[in-house]
Amino acid sequence: MSEFLQQLINGLSLGAIYALLALGYTMVYGVLRFINFAHADVFMVGSFAGYYAARHAPAGTLWGGLAVLAAAMAACAVLGVLIERFAYRPLRHAPKLNVLIAAIGLSLLLEYGVQLLFGATPRNFPQVFPSARLQFGPLTVSSNQLVVIVVSLGLLGGLQWIVFRTRLGAAMRAVSLNPRAAQLVGINLNTVVAFTFALGSALAGAGGVLYAMNYPSIDPFMGVMPGLKAFVAAILGGIGSLPGAALGALILGGAETLVGGSAYSTYKDAIAFGLLIVIMLLRPAGLLGRLTVEKV
Amino acid sequence: MLTVTDLSVAYGPIKAVNGISFEIPRGAIVTLIGGNGAGKTTTLQTISGLVRPAAGVIRFNQEDITRLAPHEIVARGLCHVPEGRLVFANLSVAENLALGAYLQRDSASIDRTREHVFALFPRLKERLKQTAGTLSGGEQQMLAIGRALMGWPTFLMLDEPSLGIAPRLVTTIFEKIVEINREEGLTILLVEQNAHLALEISSHAYVLETGQIAVAGASRDLRDDPRLKAAYLGG
Numbered sequence: 312m313s314e315f316l317q318q319l320i321n322g323l324s325l326g327a328i329y330a331l332l333a334l335g336y337t338m339v340y341g342v343l344r345f346i347n348f349a350h351a352d353v354f355m356v357g358s359f360a361g362y363y364a365a366r367h368a369p370a371g372t373l374w375g376g377l378a379v380l381a382a383a384m385a386a387c388a389v390l391g392v393l394i395e396r397f398a399y400r401p402l403r404h405a406p407k408l409n410v411l412i413a414a415i416g417l418s419l420l421l422e423y424g425v426q427l428l429f430g431a432t433p434r435n436f437p438q439v440f441p442s443a444r445l446q447f448g449p450l451t452v453s454s455n456q457l458v459v460i461v462v463s464l465g466l467l468g469g470l471q472w473i474v475f476r477t478r479l480g481a482a483m484r485a486v487s488l489n490p491r492a493a494q495l496v497g498i499n500l501n502t503v504v505a506f507t508f509a510l511g512s513a514l515a516g517a518g519g520v521l522y523a524m525n526y527p528s529i530d531p532f533m534g535v536m537p538g539l540k541a542f543v544a545a546i547l548g549g550i551g552s553l554p555g556a557a558l559g560a561l562i563l564g565g566a567e568t569l570v571g572g573s574a575y576s577t578y579k580d581a582i583a584f585g586l587l588i589v590i591m592l593l594r595p596a597g598l599l600g601r602l603t604v605e606k607v
Numbered sequence: 608m609l610t611v612t613d614l615s616v617a618y619g620p621i622k623a624v625n626g627i628s629f630e631i632p633r634g635a636i637v638t639l640i641g642g643n644g645a646g647k648t649t650t651l652q653t654i655s656g657l658v659r660p661a662a663g664v665i666r667f668n669q670e671d672i673t674r675l676a677p678h679e680i681v682a683r684g685l686c687h688v689p690e691g692r693l694v695f696a697n698l699s700v701a702e703n704l705a706l707g708a709y710l711q712r713d714s715a716s717i718d719r720t721r722e723h724v725f726a727l728f729p730r731l732k733e734r735l736k737q738t739a740g741t742l743s744g745g746e747q748q749m750l751a752i753g754r755a756l757m758g759w760p761t762f763l764m765l766d767e768p769s770l771g772i773a774p775r776l777v778t779t780i781f782e783k784i785v786e787i788n789r790e791e792g793l794t795i796l797l798v799e800q801n802a803h804l805a806l807e808i809s810s811h812a813y814v815l816e817t818g819q820i821a822v823a824g825a826s827r828d829l830r831d832d833p834r835l836k837a838a839y840l841g842g
């Protein structure tokens with residue numbers, strides 16, 4: 312039983328990271344109706360930004376850790392806005408296939424660009440937050456896991472607040488419901504799209520740092536697998552749905568950790584994609600998604 | 608108030624609007640009538656900035672607004688109630704109205720406008736919490752007009768407000784359009800296929816045929832025009 316609970320906590324912290332990443336996929340899909348396949352590489356850039364920021368922050372302190380997190384989020388927000396402005400906006404009215412090809416090209420550009428600048432050798436990510444092992448009865452929780460869970464919850468709460476309580480959040484929801492009608496009430500489409508990219512990318516940046524803290528080596532291709540999983544999580548929960556993305560990510564993180572801790576651990580990655588196939592067969596719109604007719 | 612000069616719009620190889628010009632004086636109700644695919648919706652979408660013209664100039668209060676983005680045009684007081692209404696189907700009536708006031712910052716005057724919209728369409732007040740997508744077609748049209756009024760426009764463009772609505776409600780909505788024009792002095796550009804009604808409430812009319820203006824004149828005269836009788840007024 313305590314073994315199970317232990318795995319559940321591990322799963323929760325993995326799922327929280329997937330959630331931060333999955334939200335970016337689902338938000339961009341919500342306003343623009345395409346999958347930003349370069350999102351996983353923004354996550355990777357977040358880890359690298361955190362790695363370099365950590366050199367200028369006091370190691371192993373709460374404030375140092377939060378500063379590293381904030382730096383990575385800011386760097387990624389800027390990167391996200393640049394990506395949208397220069398890669399996707401020129402293709403706003405182009406066929407979806409062109410956008411998909413641009414996204415894949417951009418993904419490769421980021422991966423090999425980072426490799427060119429920083430080399431391909433994996434680097435150890437420093438301990439930016441205070442390190443401790445906390446004992447709750449039979450359960451051991453590392454402080455890093457706790458940071459992941461607390462920070463993710465905080466960011467999810469912040470996102471919820473932005474989307475449902477602010478003017479720009481209302482504009483985002485309006486655009487995702489009906490971009491034309493949104494423009495006709497005076498919403499600036501470009502502002503909303505840029506804001507969405509900034510928000511999603513900042514969350515990915517935070518995810519990159521949190522991931523690197525727990526799987527402590529970073530390299531230019533580290534985003535690929537978590538990116539794929541988070542994408543699956545977003546589809547699982549219902550693409551376009553924010554709670555769906557979070558739910559999908561928690562299910563995926565939990566399932567993956569439970570399988571990883573069992574005798575079938577070599578199959579843990581297969582779980583993600585197996586789950587995707589099963590859910591898509593049972594509920595094509597995802598767990599919390601609504602099946603809508605593709606608008607033309 | 609609005610002057611359109613030599614406007615042409617194309618979708619790829621398809622020419623939807625072909626060098627049309629017209630003018631709408633302040634305080635008037637002017638109608639644009641024409642059959643399916645004549646280019647009426649395209650004209651309105653081009654004026655509101657959703658579609659880019661191939662050629663031509665659009666002036667609003669003397670200012671050239673041809674290349675402005677939709678939100679900049681709304682900010683100048685030119686609001687477009689689109690064809691098919693396009694209410695935010697998953698949001699409540701109240702949320703739809705709130706989004707209509709997106710560019711308004713003063714909450715006291717937003718409240719006043721909302722009361723005013725309720726006075727015009729009491730039905731909306733009764734359905735405040737209802738999801739917009741579950742309203743009847745006529746109620747959705749009221750909501751679409753109400754949402755546009757929330758943005759304090761001085762000029763309103765309406766694209767086929769009678770489309771898919773029970774005849775009794777159509778009469779109500781047209782009465783409201785006249786009321787908005789008379790009492791608040793809003794200038795109105797009304798696109799209609801229902802030429803009878805449109806000619807009744809408008810002062811001037813333009814008839815669009817395959818992207819060109821075929822007939823133009825005072826609505827009173829066009830009601831008896833033999834060219835219109837055959838095509839749009841059912842004999």
Ligand SMILES: Nc1ncnc2c1ncn2[C@@H]1O[C@H](COP(=O)(O)OP(=O)(O)OP(=O)(O)O)[C@@H](O)[C@H]1O
Nearest residue numbers: 618621623641642643644645646647648649650800
């Ligand atoms: N997005 C589009 N892409 C390509 N062609 C279009 C598009 N929108 C309209 N058209 C074409 O442009 C022409 C004018 O269409 P428009 O919608 O302006 O007509 P309309 O007068 O509003 O007709 P209706 O009364 O049926 O609404 C039509 O031939 C139509 O097929």
Ligand SMILES: [Mg+2]
Nearest residue numbers: 647648649690
């Ligand atoms: Mg039309």
